[in-house]
Amino acid sequence: MASAELPVLKPADYGTDQDVRWCPGCGDYSILAQMKKVMSTLNMSRENTVFVSGIGCSSRFPYYMNTYGMHSIHGRAPAFATGLKSARQDLTVFVITGDGDSLSIGGNHLMHVLRRNVNLNIILFNNRIYGLTKGQYSPTSEQGKVTKSTPMGSIDNPIHPLSVAISCEATFVARSIDVHTKHLQETLERAVGHKGVSFVEVYQNCNVFNDGAYKWATDKDSKSDTVLELEHGKPMIFGKDRDKGIRLNGMTPEVVELGKGISEDDLLFHDAKSTEPTLAYMLTRMSHPEFPEPIGVLRDLDAPCYDDAINYQVQHAKETRGEADLEKLFNSGDTWVVE
């Protein structure tokens, strides 16, 4: 078979020779490793891939990928990526961002890139802290968090990235965890496969400034009780013994134990394809410790992409009005001749 002769790139072939500058033990290492694996698994072309990032520890990511890349300015990566993808639809474009980058300074751009449904893969490394600037609280930090800039505890109400994504009409919304390597790979693969904007929140440990922020979700002993792995079309079941589930009680979800008169059929079934966003939104609001936090693909819809539409208009204009002709344009309408 011809394809067997194509050189298949190994994960390492997607890395650069640059020293990785993250702190030892940082969750970013795992995300980088999974990304290389995914690119290798999907046999993605290096020259047709661009990683665009903002500023932050996470945003150093492009330097470590042997693809094209741009380490841009704080919060604005979605805008660079929108221009790039619109001008060059042939490229696969990733946006790498942090919780501060995407939700503080870049909140506006995130909102608009999502609603426009630009065909990009946005990976948000959520460590619930400003890593690069050495540990101030971020828009996803829990209230009361004591940091250098909040010695008496933060008074800000935190934001849920996935709630933002759903309310901005994102067509692909998912969550995974840095150290859940298999799950992260699968999630990234699906994000790449989705046509339209893909928004993936990755729980990432900053072992220097916010160590253990997701301990509950990564500890072997607790994780099956604190994390709900979503599967399309399947009931929402979790727990070490798969004996707990999520049921809808009126408009609110509740945790129930299976058996004792409650069967799988009483549980909520996950429907990532539902165009109605209410249930997906509800999932984004389920948080530890009251609920297991959902991971996997919350939402996966087909919708027209911005980059298709902007180029379609060009195509359509050419078909209806003819190819560009400067001579004709300049001499159209009212002109006069001076002898």
Added chain:
Amino acid sequence: MSTTTDENAVVKEVQPLEEATVRFCGDSGDGMQLAGTQFSNTSALAGNDIATFPDFPAEIRAPRGTLAGVSGFQIHFASHDIYTPGETVDALVAMNPAALKTNLADLKSNGVLILNSDAFDKKALGQAGYESNPIEDDSLSGYQVFSMPMTSMTRGAVDGLDLSVKESDRCRNFFAMGLVFWLFGRSMDPTLRFIDAKFSKVPSIAEANRRALKAGYNFGETTDAFRSSYTVEKAKLPAGTYRNMTGNQALAWGLMTAAKLSGKKLFLGSYPITPASDILHELSKYKNFDVLTFQAEDEIAAICSAIGAAYGGEMALTTTSGPGMALKGEAMGLAMMLELPLVIVDVQRGGPSTGLPTKTEQADLLQVMFGRNGESPIPVIAASSPADCFDVAIEAWRLATRFMTPIVVLTDGYIANGSEPWRIPNVADLPKIRVTHPGPRDENDPPFLPYQRNEELARPWAVPGTPGLMHRVGGLEKQDGTGNVSYDPHNHHHMCVTRAQKVANIADVVPAQEVMGAESGKVLVVSWGGTYGACRTAVARLQAQGKSVSHAHVRYMNPFPKNLGQLISQFDKVLVPELNLGQMRLLLRSKYLVDAVGLNKVQGKPFTTTEIAEKIESLLG
């Protein structure tokens, strides 16, 4: 002599004029901008040289009848070359008392004053601050006053078309136009064609406007009031085919042309802002020219999206005005650091802050020169007139790609909205813009160096999709050659100096500064941007009187042309007229240690020729 009298046949005299200036003014809702535009186009089509000055309030509909709500449009047309829209006007059309109040001072004594008497009621007179009706008292005795009930005559003309009173009254501007068309012997055809095209979907409105236009024209012809009309012969412009262009339109077309000349798609990232929005509007019309227009969520996203497109290898553009420039600062620094080509257009308006959005000013020069963190050199070029915007746009992209740099194009509200005849170039004669991208490499080739420079210090423009050229760019300091992140102190110094030198190298490839007049003498007027017309006219006037004054109008603001310093040193005095408090003067003084004198004005208005001429004369002593 004939003895029979036909009361309808009024024999009227036609007086030839070399030039004339007409101003239409009225309430913002009175359609004065349309009247002015139509009269300009018609005059241009009649072969006159023209220069126009639209002047309107920031509010879309300021309270009716108020002084603040007055909108005006001035047209200067002549049978010779002209460079300004004129100072005082020969004919003033005032549609209401407020317009009369705010504009009368600019009417020449014994000038033609056309008034809509229907609008001079008690309330409107009060709003304009008139205690008695100027049409009835003798306060206008120094002018040729033609007062007529335009509102009722327009209503009469459109009678039977089943229009509401409001709709009928909206045709008044066509009545006024018709009258002025008659007064200057203009054909109504271009405007009739305009009406057909513009109102094709609403035949009754089209018909009403046609009727109002003709009614105004016929009124001029038949009324006893006007004893004579005027004619301005064709101007002897260089041979060619012409069209009338505003600066914003010329800029947009220039940018589209630059894209074609370089074989690129044009990507515009923009956020609406007066007076730059018309560039976005104009380019959005021409998607069939491979133009992608992206109305971003703000000016930051606008420039960032353009930088993304530049990285992708297309022609990248962002357009804005002063406040938007302030937002773009950080991204401009990045574009400079990435060394990617990008055209950044700043159509300046009155600042600071929101300032005077619809008025003109030149006070962003220092912002675009220095408004960024760190050592961040960016070339700057400035357009001097509406038609010049076309050439400047092409020049900007040519320099941006040759030197791999963002470049700022400065225009201003005055030339952006003003119009003049533009000689249509022969497209085949326009020099191509040569852009090259490095080709693919394989494993056996030496590694690709994204920051390896040519002799002019420009780096290669490697575009994604090219096998073997994968590289990362970013705002962190990079090692020369490899482009890898580098914190080495000497490398940083070297890179800052190199980037500055690269921009300085542009001076080697741009034309030497031209001078109008002698190359040495008593006074050199150094100007830039939209003040060109007034400076040139003032200097020419004094030169004709034998005065020792020359004029250098600078297009290349950063870097300055190589011979500018030498040129300046040949004059006893240097005068720098600017619509700011001395920004170019600051640059000239620091660069050439010259004791340049300023003529500075920030009133939201262009210079008059007289203001400049008087200042020159005071320097000549």
